[in-house]
Amino acid sequence: MDGRAPRLFTVGSVLADIRLDVPHLPARGGDVIGTGAQVSAGGGFNILAAAARQGMDCIFAGRHGSGPYGAQIRADFAREGIATVHPPVTDADSGFCLVMVEPDGERTFVSSPGVEAALAGRRFADLPLRMGDVLFASGYDLSYPELGRPIAAWMTGLPWEIGFVVDPGPLVADIPEAVMAQVMPRATVWSMNRREAEMLTGTADPALARTRMRLAPDALLILRDGAAGAWLSTGIDTAPVLVPAPPVTMIDSTGAGDTHSGVLIASLAAGLAPLAAVARANAAAALSVTRKGPATAPDARELDDFLGSAENPVLRRAEKVG
Template identity: 55%
Template sequence: MTAKPNPTRLLSVGSIIADVRIDVPILPPRGGDVLGSGASISAGGGFNILAAAARNGLKAAFGGQHGNGPYGERIRAALQSEGIEALMPASRMADSGFCVVLVEPDGERTFVTSPGVEARPGTMALSEIALGPADALFVSGYDLCYPDLGPAIADWIAVLPTSAWVMVDPGPLVTDIPVAIMAAVFARVDVFTLNRREAGLLSQRQDMSAGAAVILRRLRSDALLVIRDGPAGCWLFGGRFGAEGRHVPAPIVRMVDSTGAGDAHTGVFLASLAAGHDFLEAARRANAAAAFAVTRKGPATAPRKEELDAFLAA
């Protein structure tokens, strides 16, 4: 990867929604029903990454839309509690969206998302957001799929200064992102991160190495590809790691809830780069943060820096 200054701020235009989380004994069959327990509502989506970064010393800001109803109020309160600045005013149009998260006993989760105002560009254009030369921009695949917001983000990242970091996580909707928008992402992204399942969907290869090779051909030669592999940790491909890649293991823990584990990984990875760590150490810390997060229930369960340091030491 071309040398860049360490990130000084994480800016996300990724949508923040409310997570309506319900523990279920099993997913209901089509037309069926199950009794859930432990229901809760909290800020989720893009909030998880911003919170993970902020808890680990990286200044963070939110550049997306937030609504004028109860979900928007909850989101703003969560941002304030983490010291994360909201750059856009509350929308007058409608409330923020929400996501129903069904969590099974083994910690696996299933989502149903109802978009709100976060799916559309705000009254302030993305180009009006003041982006510093060493800022890191995070973009989610959910936002790239939205008909209005996706093209606006694609046009914006194409003209960002090369010193700014662009990190993209396509997420579970990886195959739903329009071809032209994905092409714009590949042309500019510095760090492309996704899990093993999503890498298989995107590359149409079951073997990780083969899939990574397919994805690398679409990325710039100096871009970093991060494939998260659950309890096994993650793999780094591209740049000095080449097509053969480098595996970084994760601590062994008992998973309670996997919601937000990938977000914890991404936020701490960027915060670790900001702190001066190299890619391998950033990945090691990110793996530990994701492992720590899955031992707790809820979406924004990334550890704070002192918690992560103690966890790694132990």
């Protein structure tokens, strides 16, 4: 550590989200009429934006295209103050994700990868990392054939003073076993929801899930549990703790997990204890689901006001415990 503030890097997947409100998902071979179409940066962008809004310096070290999706991604990076390492790929575009949001706020995805899914001669070892920085990888990054293995091999050689946060996401079952065997013991933070925990370990019980994983003894395991909050496990011999979330009315759950991960990373980097960091991330995710769109994480002032409000005493108690 050299006294400078930690930065957040991602080397993987930022693509465009095409968001549609739908009355319900179409039946096989059927069709529905969607409304409110929006195009914005998505994927790893949501995590970078959430952390940046908390005041953390964020850097995208992945590939981005030269077509309309790449242009949208760069415009959104500029708006959030997120730096990029590589110039646009000149002959291809970034990928996109179709996000269908139902009336109860649940979302379903179909992704079409673009230039972000390819390695294309990038050398991760050339990144200007320093001790204390944090790297983030998603299940999309780790499941892509060209990216997963190089990311895993690179991470195993980095010093432990560089944090490694993994959120496997909906593609947890598609991450190759060889990649999982490398990244899981190296992760300093592993965050997933109940569905992903069941897919990965066969159980949504946080204590039992921990015993079935190959995490480092002092790695943090966060199991997001929807409106209930999130379970925090700080070690295999320590009982998980449920950190509650504030009650809100969900409008759109798109990006809630990304908001949680981004704010968690920024909170830990700022020196918060794990319990307080999870409480802050829970509150940010709760705020995000009350707003339509993918990148709806609050900024630091909004979140401070929400955490300190009389309507959320349970969160203030969680912060004090942390």
